[in-house]
Amino acid sequence: MDKISITICGDGGCGKSSITLRLVHSQWIHEYDPTIEDSYSVTRNVDGLPYFLSITDTAGQEEYRGLWTASTLKSDAFLLVYDITNPSSLETLDYFMDMINMEAEQRVEDNERLRKELGPQAARAQIGMPPPVKILAGNKCDLKDDRAVTSRDGLEYARKHGCGFMETSAREMVNIEETFSHLVRRVVEARRVHCQQDTPRPPQCTEPAHTTALPRTSVDATVDGRTRSRVWRFIKRRKTTEPYEQVQEQNAMARTEKQTRKHCLCCFR
Numbered sequence: 728m729d730k731i732s733i734t735i736c737g738d739g740g741c742g743k744s745s746i747t748l749r750l751v752h753s754q755w756i757h758e759y760d761p762t763i764e765d766s767y768s769v770t771r772n773v774d775g776l777p778y779f780l781s782i783t784d785t786a787g788q789e790e791y792r793g794l795w796t797a798s799t800l801k802s803d804a805f806l807l808v809y810d811i812t813n814p815s816s817l818e819t820l821d822y823f824m825d826m827i828n829m830e831a832e833q834r835v836e837d838n839e840r841l842r843k844e845l846g847p848q849a850a851r852a853q854i855g856m857p858p859p860v861k862i863l864a865g866n867k868c869d870l871k872d873d874r875a876v877t878s879r880d881g882l883e884y885a886r887k888h889g890c891g892f893m894e895t896s897a898r899e900m901v902n903i904e905e906t907f908s909h910l911v912r913r914v915v916e917a918r919r920v921h922c923q924q925d926t927p928r929p930p931q932c933t934e935p936a937h938t939t940a941l942p943r944t945s946v947d948a949t950v951d952g953r954t955r956s957r958v959w960r961f962i963k964r965r966k967t968t969e970p971y972e973q974v975q976e977q978n979a980m981a982r983t984e985k986q987t988r989k990h991c992l993c994c995f996r
Contacts, residue, residue, distance in 0.1 A: 728770070731914050732781045733907070734799050737808035738819040739786070742866040745897035746808065747784045750907055755898050764799075771904075773911045780907065800830045803917075804860035804910045809881075811865045811894070812873040817884060820863070824888050831858045857921035860913040861890030864906055869896040 735743045744765070748754045751767045765784040770777055783799055805827050809816040838855035845854070863885040865876065878894060885892035891909060895902045 728777050728779050730779045730781060731804065731911055732802040733804045733806060733910060734783045734785060734802040735806045735808060736785050736823045738816040741808050741810040741816045742897050743808050744784050746866060746895060746903060747782055749897045749900055749903045771907065773908045778911050800826065802859065803914045806862055806864055806906065806910065808864045808866050811867055811876045812870050814875050817876055827859055827861060834858060853922055857917040860910060860917055861888065862906065862910055863890050863892045865894040867896060868894040868901060869899045
C-alpha cells in the first residue's frame with residue numbers, strides 16, 4: 728500500500744482541523760481550539776487502489792509557524808486552506824507558499840546533486856523526491872451570505888501559484904473526500920513523471936527515408952528540366968528498343984526456316 732504524506736496549513740480559524748476531522752472521523756466540531764500540530768492517519772481507496780494517508784494538521788497562528796519542522800516540509804502534498812469569509816486568510820497563504828516553493832527548489836537541487844554523485848548508477852535507482860503537490864481549498868463555502876472572497880479570486884490565486892483549487896465545507900461535508908482524492912491523484916502523477924525522468928530511454932534507431940526519386944547530380948541542379956527530359960527519353964527508348972530487337976530476331980528465324988523448307992522441296996523433286 729502506497730503511503731502519501733499530506734500537510735494542511737493556513738491561517739488560524741480557517742477550518743483546517745475541521746476538514747481533517749471530517750475526513751478521519753466524520754466529525755464536525757463547532758468549538759475553536761487552536762492547534763499546535765496534530766497527526767492523523769487514514770486509509771482511502773482512490774481509483775480502485777488503497778492509499779495510506781499520513782495527515783499533519785499544523786498551527787495557523789503566527790507565533791507557532793516557526794515550529795514547522797523539516798519533516799513537515801518533506802510532505803508529498805500540501806493543502807492550503809483559507810476562509811472565504813475572511814480575505815486576510817487568503818493573503819496569509821503567501822507565507823506558506825513561499826516556504827513550499829523554497830522546498831520545491833531545494834528538492835530539484837538535491838536531485839541534481841545525487842545524480843552527479845551516483846553517476847551511471849543513478850540510471851538504476853529512483854533519485855530524490857518529486858516536487859510537492861499543492862491544492863488550495865476555500866473553506867466554509869456553506870456561508871454564502873458572509874462570503875468575502877469570490878470563487879474567481881480563489882481560482883486566480885491558485886493559477887498564479889500553480890496549484891489546484893477546491894471549495895469545501897467541513898460543516899456540510901462538501902468536497903472533503905473529493906479534495907483528498909484529488910491530492911492523491913496528483914501525488915501519484917507527480918511520482919510517475921519523476922520516475923520517468925530517472926529512467927533512461929533506450930536509443931532509437933532512425934531509419935533512412937525511402938524515396939523513389941532519382942539521385943540528383945550537379946547537372947540536375949543546373950538544368951533540371953533538360954535532365955529530366957533526357958532521362959525520360961532514355962526510359963522511352965529502352966521500352967521501344969526491346970520489342971524491336973525481339974521482332975528482328977523472330978524475322979531472322981522465320982527466314983532461316985523458309986530457306987530450309989525450300990532446300991528440302993528441291994531435294995524431294
